[in-house]
Amino acid sequence: MSNFWLEFEKPVVELETRISELREFTSGSNIEVDEELKRLEKKADRMRHDIYTKLTRWQRVQLARHPRRPYTLNYIGWMCEEFTELHGDRAFADDPAIVAGLARIGGKPLAIVGHQKGRNTKENIHRNFGMPHPEGYRKALRIFELADRFRLPILTFVDTPGAYPGVGAEERGQSEAIARNLREMANLAVPLVTVIIGEGGSGGALALAVSDRVYMLENSVYSVISPEGCAGILWKDRAKAPEAAEVLKLTASDSLEQGVIDGLIDEPVGGAHRNPEMAAAAIRLQVEAAFEELGNLDPETLLQKRLEKFLNIGVYQE
């Protein structure tokens, strides 16, 4: 995974590697090398501009799924001074595809819940590729209610291909678990902020995102169905996922335009994985501002506004 790069990233990464190598091997000043470096830097700038200002929706999907992309626990590590992970749904199991716990950001206490993907095969088997079972959603709800009881604002990170479609998941009520979260999140009398950091896959994502503020990282996606799934249904060909991504309009700016999210968080040029700490700092800034603002509302107003926000989503005519 560590040397994985997307096709469209490769030219930039190669050029950047050449630049840094050139820097490393020339100590002191060397006018010729300096000239060459300047030229290459300029070229790299132009190349980055060309690629990253014209990303297709499918390229954004690829960035959202990038194996190097920071995951929930990475962001927690960069954003929080303190994180005490809590486990289990108290009914069946602990689902490693969702992490939850108590944390501090800038000294302020809060609860954090998020989907968690794995970085390699072994981790991904453990985390089930970030696809939760019902017990994951039930753990999330348990922590939400804990937070509500102790007046802790809640931050959720969304990063899942979707809730797991498996036999055990159905037996244990995947639908019920998701549905219950959607309903109960409407009752949590504490500020709720969600950041979609990678894949916002359908109901499995929404079950952590019925929040007062929902933000998306610039290269994350939010969709009712995966592009592959959509292509399979529309054209009986999962390979047509890039076309499906276009028609589904699943990018952060698409979601913002449709009034589904509250804001977009800029990523470092090239994506969050090119400078994860910078991405974390941008998220922290947005999240702190949102909590500050929401903290001024009394609980009743907060709940009423949350309800109205979701009631206003949708496009129809009469």
Added chain:
Amino acid sequence: MSWFRRQNNRPKKPTESRDLPDGVWTKCENCSEILYFKELERNLHVCPKCGNHFRIRSHKYVEILTDPGTFQETNANVVSKDPLKFKDSKKYTDRVKDAVKKTGMNEAIVTGTARLDELPVVLGVMDFAFIGGSMASAVGEKIARSLKLCLERKEPMILVSASGGARMMEGILSLMQMAKTSVLLARLRNERIPYISILTHPTTGGVTASFASLGDVILAEPGALIGFAGPRVIKETVAQELPEGFQRSEFLMKHGFLDRITPRSELKQTVGNILRVFHDGVNASSHAGIAFRPRTSVPLSEHDPVPLSDHDSFGASEGGNGSMPILELPDPDGSTTT
């Protein structure tokens, strides 16, 4: 408030292109029995031999569940737009037009007010014939308006689901209808307004993962396919044969996600009985909203009858008058919940 507006015109009878002409024989897809159509119809489209529940249209459920002549459709003119300008082999707008023509409905759900066994109720029935009963913005909006009406009038909600899930052609907006309907159901629950969810064949995807699974009581017709993911997707994911009867009503019942499997012929009676118990329970408590506290429920069995004192502890009934709206609850701060 526009959602409060009611249309007085009777619902127009949807065209029934799928229905067979009188006197034709039809074959049960389950037991292969050849059935006389008239007889099948008299039996509410349930095979008299094997009990197979044929899929029926929304207006049939309206007929089955409501007292004759009491159904008044609401928000029939809330219809889809095309937010994504979606086009695959066909334009989404054309797909909707075709569905309207085929079904005689404007959307994949019909909503309205009615009486069920004399109790005033708000009713929604999804129709699988309209783009697979998929949840579009207009569907979510119609359900939301129905739920608001329940809150306004303190009347129970009854929702019959039949859906393949969210309507892909409306993208993320269709997904958000799951949240839109569920957050309102939180309000109904907080206000002790009953919500009965009836699941029919098939109910899957985003509909199952939202309002369909949130009933105070959840009933399902026998043999209905009910699940989060479709069986084909699961089979591809787990790469193994699925267990016998997987995702059928009986499977869900066994795993604890249904209250009852109720044959079509018993739906109305069952819903009526349940609503009356809720109604009488709430109205029997003298200070409805205040004195009514959820108590630990006593498990009932033949060997463990509910003690009489449990009934008495609610106090004398002051409601129960037929003209009173069901579940009249005090509104503590005088504000409406919409």
